[in-house]
Amino acid sequence: MSPRRILAILLKDLRDAGRDGRIIVLLVLPIALAVFYNATIDDGGTLPSVDVAIVEPASGGVAAQLRRAAGKSVKLSLRRSTDAAGARRLVAHGDAELAVIVAADATGGGPAEAQVFVSTDASPTAQSVVALVPDALTRATGREPPARTRVVAVAPTDQSPADVLGPRLLSVLMMIVLLAAFVAMMVVPIQTAEELETGTFGALRLAATGPEILAAKALAGFLYAAAGIAVTIVLTGLDIADPLLFFGAAIALVVSLVGFGLLLGLLVPNANAINTFGGVLLLPVIAVAGSVFFVDSGVIVTICDVLPFSQAARLLGNGLSAQDPFDTGLTAWAVISAWAIAGYVILARIATRREL
């Protein structure tokens, strides 16, 4: 495998995608829908909100832990401040109801300490947030603070994962799944099928190996998905509770599906047919994946348990929400990995038989 040749084909694919109206629509549509849903659905309107200023070292995690502890009982608007004086001014001016200043040596020895500025006219909600600070500090530093208050966020048992996430986050999340599916199962196969259809695949084969060409197309798919998800997150201002889990799940989903996308492109070398019928076939699958947020028993759950879309949707949901609405364990990763391995093994066999 030659990285130079893979890069050359990858750059060609990226440039060609920008000139192909079908691919532009497939990439832009989910993002536009995510932005639309994000802007029009307000699932935090009924929650009490508190503006909090926070000062902590760059590596600190108190802000994230505070948000996790608050859960869905209060909408926290966190604003970082550079120093204690600045944070105090924010409280004094009414720009924040309270400020949390984490000691610079909080990561050193001894008990973790934090100073909290609370406005004299702070709401009861703001006072309740103050009570969450010791626990957030403990979790962020890994050591007990002087105050031993411990708060455990417990999601109500009568709430479905959809309730936990709320309609806005759920819509945006499903658009991210849709984007990954569009990229893997339509954009990648369309580009592959068009190469076969027009004979350019054969031309490339004179200068590059089949695996190099397919690797370049897979990489292009990864880049489309990464760029699309990044743009969606930026445009929607998505607040991700566990970025590692969220992005890991997104990557796993795209990687597992791209193998099947390449396979589809090889088996159906008709780009327009994939463009016409791909979405029609894909949307029911996405709908089943989305049902994991609403249905908790029956055949649908069994189907969801074996589909990479739905397992990835569960992992993405856990990454997005601090309450972990799903109990996935390693099963979700195992299912996605199994699909990925199956996809690439079948791809390799078909590609060899087809003498690409």
Added chain:
Amino acid sequence: MLRDGASQGTNPADWAYLGGDDVPRTAPHSRAEHGRSAQSPAIEVIDLAKHYGDVRALDGVSMQVAPGETFGLLGHNGAGKSTMIRILTGRAKATAGRACVLGHDVPRELAAVRGQINLVGETPNLYQRATARENLELFCSLYGLPKTRAAEALEQVRLSSVAGRKVKTFSTGMTQRLLLARALLNDPRVLFLDEPTRGLDPRSARDLHDIVRRLAERGSTIFLTTHDMHEAEELCDRVAFLADGRVVALDTPRALKLSLDHAPPEVDVVLDDRSELRLATGEPGDAARLQELIGNGRARSLHTREPTLADVFIALAGRSLGDDDSSEQAS
């Protein structure tokens, strides 16, 4: 039988230039690479077979093409011509037999061959949304050549003025020239041309023939498939007839035509009153009449009717080149 100049290809120095008069040839191949193939045929196939299920696209073909030779593979549609090229360029695996290009077994040593061969296929397999320059620059990157080589190749086929135009706006002739430019990028020592003039108007076909002749003069080995007999006669040192996956004849075009030339030739005569008649020189009466028409000045033009390659093919394969073969779809 080879043309006098055909042996040039065995001398590495002859590979120094390929393109137009002022276009220096890049040198992607080392002399060490030449060493192995200089003593070998440019192309050698031994008992080559390719089966698609029950269909035998190639059925035990053996032949050699010398370095610097322009070789034509002729046959009806579906005779196995394109299959042969697919195997020789590493895009299909033979069911049986052996295929060697420049002394390397294909596809086992394809990596060693890939940079030294190129192909103009029968389909216009270019990126239609990209410009001519972008199409060639992609392949410059794939071959590890500087992008200036793309401009040189465009110059060779006289497409420099439209380098920035998208390929989808090109005529058939321009597209074919661009395909040829792409095939010239890596200065191939063996160039495969699969029906290169299909669909071209006579002028575009003539232009393409001129370019192919220049390549041959500079020592490239050219492997051409066609069912255009005139094209084969005009360009090829030797031709092979492929029918039903087998080689039914292989020789120079002239030798093949002479092989069928048993009967005395016929002569088409145009008279001074513009009437035409055909006379068989083997018939005593016709021979005397011909002499008389020439003697009294009534014959305005005479055309001898000699066997064509198409006649030879029909005699050997039992059908014309325009007939399709049922195996075409499979191949």
